[in-house]
Amino acid sequence: MALIAVVFWFAGVWLAMDSSRFALHRADPSSGRARGCYTAIEDAFQLKQPSTWIRPTEQLAAATLVLGIPLVALIQVAKAVYRRWLDAG
DSSP: OHHHHHHHHHHHHHHHHHHTOOOEEOOBTTTTBOSEEOOHHHHHHTOSSOOSSHHHHHHHHHHHHHHHHHHHHHHHHHHHHHHHHHHHO
16 A cells, blocks of 8 residues: 555656646647647647646646645554554553
């Protein structure tokens, strides 16, 4: 379970890095691709122009994963410590 959490946390870091990437691509008239800043996901989908929803979705998912996973782990550790404290007392 911890390994899955670590993998998802690193996926969140990658999403944060990808959503903040602003590398300008030149227009490609042969493929019909417009000039603009594309994320890796937009490149994978081979979109013809930058989308208006992928970057904000990446940022929201990144924030949820990067901040949420350590918070859930901290709560689980606190619960375990509290249970041990109750059992000892």
